[in-house]
Amino acid sequence: MKILRYRSDGEASYGILDDDGSIRQLAGCPFESLDTSGAVTHIDQVTVLAPVESPRIIGVGLNYVLHAREAGKPLPTNPMLFMKPTLTAIGPEEPIIYPHQGEEVHYECELAVIIGKEARRVSEADALDHVLGYTCGNDVSERVIQFAEMEMGCMLLGKGFDTFCPLGPVIATDLDPTNLDIKTRLNGEVKQDSNTSDLVFSVATLVSYISAVMTLLPGDVIMTGTPSGVGPIAPGDSVEIEVEGVGVLHNPVVAEE
Numbered sequence: 191m192k193i194l195r196y197r198s199d200g201e202a203s204y205g206i207l208d209d210d211g212s213i214r215q216l217a218g219c220p221f222e223s224l225d226t227s228g229a230v231t232h233i234d235q236v237t238v239l240a241p242v243e244s245p246r247i248i249g250v251g252l253n254y255v256l257h258a259r260e261a262g263k264p265l266p267t268n269p270m271l272f273m274k275p276t277l278t279a280i281g282p283e284e285p286i287i288y289p290h291q292g293e294e295v296h297y298e299c300e301l302a303v304i305i306g307k308e309a310r311r312v313s314e315a316d317a318l319d320h321v322l323g324y325t326c327g328n329d330v331s332e333r334v335i336q337f338a339e340m341e342m343g344c345m346l347l348g349k350g351f352d353t354f355c356p357l358g359p360v361i362a363t364d365l366d367p368t369n370l371d372i373k374t375r376l377n378g379e380v381k382q383d384s385n386t387s388d389l390v391f392s393v394a395t396l397v398s399y400i401s402a403v404m405t406l407l408p409g410d411v412i413m414t415g416t417p418s419g420v421g422p423i424a425p426g427d428s429v430e431i432e433v434e435g436v437g438v439l440h441n442p443v444v445a446e447e
Contacts, residue, residue, distance in 0.1 A: 192360040192437075193220050193323065195243075195281075196236040199440075200226065202243070207233065207360055220322060221306055221363070221408035240357045241280035241325050242304060242409045246433055247274040247355055248400060251345070253415025254388045260418040269391050269399050272345045274329070274413070278355035286330055287353045287445040288425045292446075294333040298416035299374040299382050299431045301329030303393055304361050306438035307423075309406040317397035319408065323361040326431040327413050330354035356429075362436045367393040371434040372417060377427055384417030385404050 192207040204220050205213035206215045213236065215229040231307025249286075251270035252258045258265050280286070288295055304321025304409070327347065367386055376384035398413055406412075421427060426444035 193362045193363070194233075194313050194360050195239045195241050195432050197239055198231055198236045214361060228423075232361075235443050237245045238359050240279050240281045241359075241361045242279070242357070242411060244276045244374060245279055245357075245411045246276070246407070247270075247278065247411045247413060248249045249274055249413045250391070250396060253390050254384065254417040255390060256384070256418040257416055257420070258390070260420075265390055269396055271392070271400065272349065274355050278330075279411075280356050282356070282358040282439055284356070284441060285353065286356065286423070286429065286441050287351070288423070288443055289332065289351050291335065292332055292444050295423055296331050296333055296420050297374050297376065297381070297429050297431075298331060299422055299433075300327040300328040300329050300413045301367060301370060301372060301386055301393075301433055302343070302357055303367070303397070303412040303414060305397075305406045305408055305410040305412070306426045307398060307408055309401040312398055312401050314394045314398045317394040317401075320391065320397060320401075322397050322408070323363040324365050324367060324433065324436060325357055325361050326359070326433045326436050328356040328357065328429065328431050328439065328441065329413050329416060330356070344393070348381070355413070356431070356438045356439055356441045359431070359437050365435045370431075372418065373432045375430040375432070376421070376423065381421055382417050382418075382419035386414070388417060389414065398432055419425055
């Protein structure tokens with residue numbers, strides 16, 4: 191199933207997206223019920239929004255074997271976690287704003303996990319029961335600022351600019367997060383091409399590990415890390431993130447005014 195958040199006639203709603211492009215509106219939010227209201231529209235008649243509104247976003251660093259090797263770092267023994275501010279989240283087709291301070295801004299394709307029900311101290315065996323589904327994510331990062339922060343033992347501002355976390359286009363349920371192809375295309379050219387089988391820490395491990403300390407709530411997002419092949423973007427570029435079973439997330443890059 192593919193769950194879509196969209197705007198129609200000025201109102202935001204959730205719906206179930208069918209293969210023919212029709213959208214069956216949900217009576218409420220998908221974190222409570224998947225009952226439909228009876229209203230039906232079409233993907234061509236709506237604006238697709240980020241799959242969750244004002245999410246709490248948890249990032250994971252060096253979580254692909256080949257990316258750690260690319261960065262010249264040893265594999266972490268525990269998940270390396272950081273947070274991205276709420277206003278980093280944008281939806282499909284919204285512009286990634288290249289900030290005035292930007293010197294080297296990179297794309298990072300990621301499998302994003304959408305939490306479906308509260309999770310507190312859950313086991314790995316039960317962790318996926320707390321996941322609603324998965325979407326495409328782009329952990330956009332300003333490397334000069336990020337690396338300067340990391341020398342001081344922190345990581346926030348380089349990953350925290352507004353618009354630095356595109357998400358979408360849908361929340362796909364019933365996927366196997368341990369074996370999904372994931373890609374980045376920059377101006378149509380494939381730059382990252384990997385599979386979640388290369389993850390150091392699985393989705394179940396991450397949900398269990400994080401929930402041992404902080405309660406995960408419906409609508410929280412876990413960005414599970416990026417594979418090898420990261421690289422720079424510039425104003426005028428077009429970035430596509432594709433996750434098998436989810437679809438393609440497209441965002442243009444625009445210079446800050």
